[in-house]
Amino acid sequence: DTGVSQNPRHKITKRGQNVTFRCDPISEHNRLYWYRQTLGQGPEFLTYFQNEAQLEKSRLLSDRFSAERPKGSFSTLEIQRTEQGDSAMYLCASSLTAVGYTFGSGTRLTVV
Amino acid sequence: AQRVTQPEKLLSVFKGAPVELKCNYSYSGSPELFWYVQYSRQRLQLLLRHISRESIKGFTADLNKGETSFHLKKPFAQEEDSAMYYCALRDNTDKLIFGTGTRLQVFP
Numbered sequence: 001d002t003g004v005s006q007n008p009r010h011k012i013t014k015r016g017q018n019v020t021f022r023c024d025p026i027s028e029h030n031r032l033y034w035y036r037q038t039l040g041q042g043p044e045f046l047t048y049f050q051n052e053a054q055l056e057k058s059r060l061l062s063d064r065f066s067a068e069r070p071k072g073s074f075s076t077l078e079i080q081r082t083e084q085g086d087s088a089m090y091l092c093a094s095s096l097t098a099v100g101y102t103f104g105s106g107t108r109l110t111v112v
Numbered sequence: 113a114q115r116v117t118q119p120e121k122l123l124s125v126f127k128g129a130p131v132e133l134k135c136n137y138s139y140s141g142s143p144e145l146f147w148y149v150q151y152s153r154q155r156l157q158l159l160l161r162h163i164s165r166e167s168i169k170g171f172t173a174d175l176n177k178g179e180t181s182f183h184l185k186k187p188f189a190q191e192e193d194s195a196m197y198y199c200a201l202r203d204n205t206d207k208l209i210f211g212t213g214t215r216l217q218v219f220p
Contacts, residue, residue, distance in 0.1 A: 031206075033207065033208075035210075040121070040212065041212055041213075042116075042118075042198050042200075042210030042211050042212045042213050043156070043198070043208075043210045044210070045207045045208070045209065048206075048207055055205070056205055056207065091156070100158070101158065101208065103155045103156040103157065104155060105155045106155070
């Protein structure tokens with residue numbers, strides 16, 4: 001297990017298109033988090049799962065955003081009808097406890 | 113409101129100089145604080161957390177509840193310390209709240 005894996009690394013999409021990102025956590029980690037990071041800002045929390053249950057969603061997460069974690073393994077984050085303001089780095093992290101976050105390398109989304 | 117503030121966007125020092133990266137927090141409960149580091153072209157990684165009271169790569173951080181601060185310190189900076197540093201707070205729902213980060217540049 002080489003850590004948290006995110007795909008794709010980069011995504012360029014036209015405004016209005018839908019995009020989906022995937023995160024594969026460390027296999028024994030039951031918690032999975034999605035964050036978004038824009039230039040000059042720290043990571044902002046979007047949502048998190050414990051096993052397959054989505055426990056919390058940020059108010060930042062509009063109804064165009066949806067996340068799933070079927071079977072408590074990998075997770076997907078989908079953005080529908082993308083807008084230019086969605087351009088950011090999307091980070092995934094996993095942990096076994098609340099303390100030991102391991103981050104992935106992120107997916108950089110550019111909406112043109 | 114729960115918030116982490118890192119007032120400096122950029123901190124530049126020469127090799128061998130002391131470093132202090134500032135972090136202040138706002139939290140109503142008993143805080144749990146962390147420092148994360150991101151080296152160039154690498155992923156975000158945990159540097160240290162206050163409850164373990166450890167020193168990692170020569171860095172230490174002490175939680176000061178009176179001043180609501182968790183400043184990161186190193187007595188002698190090295191060039192390889194150049195990176196983005198993020199202070200983070202774990203809230204009561206177990207998610208991390210990050211500050212905006214401070215870029216540390218260590219010149220030779």
